[in-house]
Amino acid sequence: MKILFLMSSVPDTTSKINFTDNDTKFDESGIQYVINPHDEFGLTKAVQIKEKNGAEITVLNVGTAKTESVIRKVLAIGADKAVRIDVDPTDSYFTAVQIADYIKKHNDFDLIIAGKESLDYNGGMVHGLVARMTGLKFINAVIGLELKADNTVEVAREIDGGKEVIQTSLPLIIGGQKGLVKEEELRIPNMRGIMMARKKPLEVIAPVEASIRTKIEKFEKPAPKGSIKLVDKDNLDELIDLLHNEAKVI
Amino acid sequence: MSILIYVESQNGKVAKSAKELASYARAYADKTGQDVVAVGAGLDDADELFKYGVNKVLKVNNESLKQFNAFAHAQMIADAAKTSEAKIVLISSSNDAVYLGPVLADLLEAGYVSHVISLPEEKDVFVVKRKVFSNKGIAYTEILTDKKLLRIAKNSFGLIENAVEGTIESFEPDVDLSVYEVYKVVNVEKATGKISLSDADIVVSAGRGMKGPENWGMIEELADVLGAATACSKPVADLGWRPHQEHVGQTGKQVAPNLYIAVGISGAIQHLAGVNGSKNMLVINNDPEAPFFKAADYGVVGDAFEVVPKLIEKLKAFKQQ
Numbered sequence: 279m280k281i282l283f284l285m286s287s288v289p290d291t292t293s294k295i296n297f298t299d300n301d302t303k304f305d306e307s308g309i310q311y312v313i314n315p316h317d318e319f320g321l322t323k324a325v326q327i328k329e330k331n332g333a334e335i336t337v338l339n340v341g342t343a344k345t346e347s348v349i350r351k352v353l354a355i356g357a358d359k360a361v362r363i364d365v366d367p368t369d370s371y372f373t374a375v376q377i378a379d380y381i382k383k384h385n386d387f388d389l390i391i392a393g394k395e396s397l398d399y400n401g402g403m404v405h406g407l408v409a410r411m412t413g414l415k416f417i418n419a420v421i422g423l424e425l426k427a428d429n430t431v432e433v434a435r436e437i438d439g440g441k442e443v444i445q446t447s448l449p450l451i452i453g454g455q456k457g458l459v460k461e462e463e464l465r466i467p468n469m470r471g472i473m474m475a476r477k478k479p480l481e482v483i484a485p486v487e488a489s490i491r492t493k494i495e496k497f498e499k500p501a502p503k504g505s506i507k508l509v510d511k512d513n514l515d516e517l518i519d520l521l522h523n524e525a526k527v528i
Numbered sequence: 529m530s531i532l533i534y535v536e537s538q539n540g541k542v543a544k545s546a547k548e549l550a551s552y553a554r555a556y557a558d559k560t561g562q563d564v565v566a567v568g569a570g571l572d573d574a575d576e577l578f579k580y581g582v583n584k585v586l587k588v589n590n591e592s593l594k595q596f597n598a599f600a601h602a603q604m605i606a607d608a609a610k611t612s613e614a615k616i617v618l619i620s621s622s623n624d625a626v627y628l629g630p631v632l633a634d635l636l637e638a639g640y641v642s643h644v645i646s647l648p649e650e651k652d653v654f655v656v657k658r659k660v661f662s663n664k665g666i667a668y669t670e671i672l673t674d675k676k677l678l679r680i681a682k683n684s685f686g687l688i689e690n691a692v693e694g695t696i697e698s699f700e701p702d703v704d705l706s707v708y709e710v711y712k713v714v715n716v717e718k719a720t721g722k723i724s725l726s727d728a729d730i731v732v733s734a735g736r737g738m739k740g741p742e743n744w745g746m747i748e749e750l751a752d753v754l755g756a757a758t759a760c761s762k763p764v765a766d767l768g769w770r771p772h773q774e775h776v777g778q779t780g781k782q783v784a785p786n787l788y789i790a791v792g793i794s795g796a797i798q799h800l801a802g803v804n805g806s807k808n809m810l811v812i813n814n815d816p817e818a819p820f821f822k823a824a825d826y827g828v829v830g831d832a833f834e835v836v837p838k839l840i841e842k843l844k845a846f847k848q849q
């Protein structure tokens with residue numbers, strides 16, 4: 279079985295977000311990059327499938343050289359080889375074209391695992407666009423995946439207020455999230471993995487021509503909150519008054 | 529020309545999110561001299577949409593389409609866009625809408641923007657504001673394509689009543705229903721009776737400060753009194769004190785209610801990233817240095833075990849007035 283893991287590399291979740299160049303660029307100074315947290319659940323799922331059923335895992339990232347340390351981490355956790363398409367992924371459509379092109383050229387992946395959303399530009403669309411461009415089946419917000427005999431697969435997806443289980447077949451693209459594997463099952467690199475990762479192949483390929491559909495003009499920080507109104511714990515009537523008359527929420 | 533909205537329903541009734549889409553569409557339609565058209569399957573109370581400014585509802589009665597399938601519904605919306613000559617299509621940020629978004633964007637060949645929080649700016653290029661970096665930034669994003677698909681962030685525009693005379697037309701979209709066989713739904717589990725976290729106007733959330741699952745009675749009672757949904761921080765879900773569906777934050781659910789109440793939650797950056805779209809935040813914490821106090825609108829410094837029961841009593845009295 280061949281698994282393709284689509285990895286988005288994003289600023290560490292504790293990062294302070296700033297903008298430069300007249301607020302037209304994201305300020306990368308001091309930013310640590312990590313595997314997109316939603317993608318991590320899918321990566322562990324891929325490794326579990328490999329351990330149980332046998333599989334070859336390729337990690338694919340569209341990104342510049344600065345993502346390579348994160349790609350190495352994915353190799354250390356258990357991917358077998360890596361491919362980086364060497365371009366800055368500024369537009370989701372453009373990024374999806376790159377990934378779809380790679381998939382069409384190889385055309386032998388049984389399962390393509392993505393995350394439901396990158397925690398940088400929060401698009402929630404690259405994997406879905408790839409599915410359409412390649413004609414592959416697609417299920418989003420996946421919180422469970424069980425491979426059955428004869429290529430069928432049972433996939434649980436989160437719906438508002440619950441979950442829905444869908445029966446379908448491979449090949450398939452999923453957008454994973456927390457729940458796909460348990461939090462405590464999440465893999466982190468160990469020493470042996472890190473050593474082995476150094477020898478695993480990381481192929482860098484050039485992007486294909488593609489247009490863009492959206493463009494960021496400028497950034498801004500959200501308006502700072504006004505200062506907090508503290509209410510004494512022995513004067514909760516005042517709190518109720520504020521919530522009722524000022525905030526008008528109760 | 530028209531603006532098209534995708535209307536989701538709950539038990540056959542127009543979802544609140546659809547009314548927000550209608551409010552948004554109406555405001556933009558008024559500026560640009562367009563009509564607002566809505567499409568949806570089922571919709572027993574489709575005329576509700578007129579209140580929020582929808583001129584025409586394309587009501588789909590096909591039994592299969594009453595069940596959600598991302599591919600079928602994306603085709604349904606794309607066909608409605610064609611019929612109504614819509615250049616701008618709006619969807620909500622529900623799980624279903626998020627799922628069908630990219631499929632629809634591809635069918636429409638539209639530039640697609642998520643987490644939209646403003647009407648398009650009035651200038652010669654089409655620019656909307658959207659939330660990025662998990663609410664830590666706002667990006668003014670230009671859409672370069674002729675057709676545009678916008679996913680509106682929850683509670684970012686609000687419900688604005690603006691009644692118009694509308695019509696309901698039955699609509700038979702051109703949809704390949706075989707996708708219902710390709711993706712066969714074999715089981716659905718949905719909490720009934722409870723207020724769903726994604727729709728709730730008020731959310732009562734609690735963290736590790738509650739010490740253990742046995743202490744959640746007062747959190748549930750507070751939620752009951754307020755007609756609120758309950759939520760929790762990540763460690764609380766990881767510890768198994770509360771179900772995972774309640775985990776809010778950067779890696780959990782994103783919520784944006786009118787009031788978010790955080791009890792015994794420190795206010796870590798990853799937690800705030802999922803909740804700071806809320807209109808108002810109230811924090812109850814015994815540590816005045818807790819970071820949440822920097823992000824909230826209202827705060828009570830005190831022991832939750834003392835403050836929450838008192839607050840419940842006061843609220844009960846207030847509700848009886």
Ligand SMILES: Cc1cc2nc3c(=O)[nH]c(=O)nc-3n(C[C@H](O)[C@H](O)[C@H](O)COP(=O)(O)OP(=O)(O)OC[C@H]3O[C@@H](n4cnc5c(N)ncnc54)[C@H](O)[C@@H]3O)c2cc1C
Pocket residue numbers: 291315734735736737738760761762763764775776777778779780791792793794795796797798799802812813814815818830831832833
């Ligand atoms: C990659 C990543 C992603 C993450 N994603 C999320 C996420 O999505 N959501 C999330 O919530 N967290 C997330 N976290 C975890 C986050 O960093 C914090 O660890 C977490 O939010 C803390 O939870 P807490 O506030 O419940 O617990 P604590 O930090 O332990 O805080 C407990 C609070 O309760 C207060 N308290 C104690 N006793 C009382 C009392 N008697 N009365 C009143 N107050 C009391 C304390 O003063 C304290 O402020 C993530 C972390 C990482 C690394």
Ligand SMILES: Nc1ncnc2c1ncn2[C@@H]1O[C@H](COP(=O)(O)O)[C@@H](O)[C@H]1O
Pocket residue numbers: 284285286287314316317338339340341367370373391392393394395396397399400401402403404405
């Ligand atoms: N640059 C990228 N390289 C590889 N995969 C990506 C990239 N960007 C997004 N993805 C995948 O698509 C998912 C959704 O991303 P997005 O549309 O950016 O929110 C992510 O969770 C990744 O799995």
